[in-house]
Amino acid sequence: MARQIVVGIDIGTSLVKVIVAEGILEHGRVVPKIIGTSSSESKGVCRGYITNTDEAAKSVKSAVNRAEKVAGVKIKRAYVSFGGIGLGSVVSSGSAAISKADLEITERDLNTALEASEAAIPKATLINKRIINTVPIEYKIDGKIVWGQALGLKAQKLEVKALFITCFEHHLSDLINTVEEAGVEVIDVVAAPVAASFVTLSKKQKRVGCLLVDIGAETLSIVVFENNNLTSLEVFPIGGNDITNNIALGIKVSLEEAESLKVNTEKRMAYSKKKLEETISKQLEECFNLIKTHLKSIGRDALLPAGIIMTGGSANIYDLKSAAENSLKLPSQIAEIYFSTTTEGKIKDQAWAVACGLSIVGFNADNEQRSIGIRNGSIFSDSGRRWGKMFLRWISQFLP
Numbered sequence: 001m002a003r004q005i006v007v008g009i010d011i012g013t014s015l016v017k018v019i020v021a022e023g024i025l026e027h028g029r030v031v032p033k034i035i036g037t038s039s040s041e042s043k044g045v046c047r048g049y050i051t052n053t054d055e056a057a058k059s060v061k062s063a064v065n066r067a068e069k070v071a072g073v074k075i076k077r078a079y080v081s082f083g084g085i086g087l088g089s090v091v092s093s094g095s096a097a098i099s100k101a102d103l104e105i106t107e108r109d110l111n112t113a114l115e116a117s118e119a120a121i122p123k124a125t126l127i128n129k130r131i132i133n134t135v136p137i138e139y140k141i142d143g144k145i146v147w148g149q150a151l152g153l154k155a156q157k158l159e160v161k162a163l164f165i166t167c168f169e170h171h172l173s174d175l176i177n178t179v180e181e182a183g184v185e186v187i188d189v190v191a192a193p194v195a196a197s198f199v200t201l202s203k204k205q206k207r208v209g210c211l212l213v214d215i216g217a218e219t220l221s222i223v224v225f226e227n228n229n230l231t232s233l234e235v236f237p238i239g240g241n242d243i244t245n246n247i248a249l250g251i252k253v254s255l256e257e258a259e260s261l262k263v264n265t266e267k268r269m270a271y272s273k274k275k276l277e278e279t280i281s282k283q284l285e286e287c288f289n290l291i292k293t294h295l296k297s298i299g300r301d302a303l304l305p306a307g308i309i310m311t312g313g314s315a316n317i318y319d320l321k322s323a324a325e326n327s328l329k330l331p332s333q334i335a336e337i338y339f340s341t342t343t344e345g346k347i348k349d350q351a352w353a354v355a356c357g358l359s360i361v362g363f364n365a366d367n368e369q370r371s372i373g374i375r376n377g378s379i380f381s382d383s384g385r386r387w388g389k390m391f392l393r394w395i396s397q398f399l400p
Contacts, residue, residue, distance in 0.1 A: 003073075004022060004023035004030065004363070005020065005021070005022055005073055006020075006032065006362030007019070007075050007077065007184075007359070007362070008021075008079050008080075008081075008195075008354075008356065008357070008359040008362065009060065009079070009080045009184070010080075010081045011045060011081065011178070011179075012042055012083070013217040013219065014241075015040065015041065016039060016059045016060050016063040017038075017354075018036075018039070018063045018075075019067075019356060019359050020037070020068075021033060021034050021035065021339075021362075023363060030363070032339060032359060032363050034339065034359075035071045036068070036069075036072075036073070038063050038067040040059050040066070042056070043058065044178075047084060047219055047237050048084030048192075048235070049084030049085065049168070050171065050178050053174055053177055053181060056178045057179075057181035060182035064182060076184065076185060077184065077186075078185070078187060079189075079358040079362050080179055080186050080188070080358070081191070081195050081355075081358055082132065083192030083193065083216065083219060083235070083354065084219065085236075085237045087165070088165075088233065088234060089163050089232060089234065090125055090163075090164050091137070091161065092121045092162060093117055093120060094118070094119065094159070094160060094162075095113055095157055095159040096112035096158050098156055098158060103154045104153070104154050105141070105150050105151055107151065110136075110150065110151060113158050113160040114160055117162045117164075118134070118164060126166065128170070129169060130167060130168075130169045131166050132165055132172065133164075135162060135230045136161075136162050136229075137162060137229045138160070139158065139160050140159040141155035141157070141158055143157075163233070175189065176189070190361055191233060192354045193233060194223060194230065196212065196221075196335075198360045198361065199337050199338055199353055199356045199360060200309060200337060201335075204306070206226075206306075207228050208304075208305045209224075210225050210305075210309060211300075211304050211308045211328075212310075213308055213310045213311070213312075214310075214354070215287075215311075215312040215317075216314065217240050217313060217314065218239040218240075219235055220238050220239055220287055220291075221235045221236075222235075222291055224295075224304070232294070232300075234294050236287075236290045238287055238290065240312075243283045243284070243314070243317065244258045244259045244262055246279050246282070247276065251271055251279070262317055262318070280317070281323065284317070284323040284327070285323070288327035288328055289327070291327075291328065292327065295328070302330060307331035307332050308328060308330050309333055310324065310332065310334055311334075311335035312351065313350070313351035315334055316334075316350070320334070337350065337352065337356055339359075339360070
């Protein structure tokens with residue numbers, strides 16, 4: 001029996017991270033086990049998007065080579081994250097008349113309704129952009145909300161409200177070209193905060209309502225879940241490096257010392273506690289104000305019972321939890337990463353959440369019973385070589 005190997009590549013502003021996982025039969029089902037990880041300094045990347053393809057490709061190649069040595073396998077194909085500032089989302093609605101004579105809703109009807117929903121997006125919204133994921137939020141049949149699956153029910157009219165995850169077209173093209181220049185085929189592209197949610201959020205948190213905040217080096221990404229549905233996604237051009245820079249300017253220290261002061265409480269004793277706390281607090285307040293404004297725009301300000309779950313490479317900032325609670329008036333916690341059902345599958349470093357999530361997508365890409373309804377756009381159509389996979393699959397059996 002051939003080994004089931006899945007690779008996730010997360011190209012961040014600070015680091016390129018690669019995870020190699022293998023499917024292991026455990027208690028009658030296949031669960032992922034990490035067999036190789038590696039990272040390399042990310043070059044040619046700014047605010048999450050590729051600025052220099054050649055430099056970025058060398059960074060990816062370096063991380064891939066190291067992962068191959070650790071895992072003992074050749075990496076040929078991978079799932080890749082997209083997390084730049086060009087990432088965003090738009091909600092739109094559409095409808096379709098049921099095609100069968102007996103009025104039973106088929107896959108074709110679902111697709112037609114989603115196509116109508118996409119067609120209803122204002123053209124100005126999609127200028128220079130590409131839809132990479134489509135997420136149905138709500139279905140209605142003959143004007144009534146469907147609780148559960150609409151497929152197989154009977155009705156005359158099907159309506160759908162969907163979230164379309166978009167990115168700048170040239171950023172997506174540069175990302176794919178970068179990975180392929182490094183000698184790795186891109187199987188699929190997944191929005192980075194969505195990938196992170198696969199291994200950081202529980203079913204209960206997604207059901208009652210929560211906010212996942214991914215704090216990277218130069219970007220701040222958020223996704224909102226309610227009733228098990230992904231309802232909003234946004235990325236802001238601010239991150240941990242901005243806090244580091246402000247500390248360096250405010251306390252008059254090197255960037256390396258400022259980075260250490262950001263997370264290390266013991267080193268702070270040599271500096272003015274008040275000045276340092278004010279500097280960090282001011283920058284965090286700016287971050288959380290951006291989030292608060294977005295939550296107000298979608299009507300969810302202080303209305304997510306499961307609160308804020310924070311992940312990403314800058315989630316280790318001292319007193320981040322208290323700052324989030326004070327600003328957003330919601331309970332908060334630092335995310336734990338659950339990669340499998342075993343204790344060994346728990347990963348402490350939140351910086352690896354996206355790469356872990358990408359691997360999970362690969363293990364469930366063909367699992368028809370675990371769908372969360374994310375459908376990819378034709379991200380490879382311009383090259384004429386292949387189409388993106390139609391469905392990404394959820395990983396509920398691996399979550400707490």
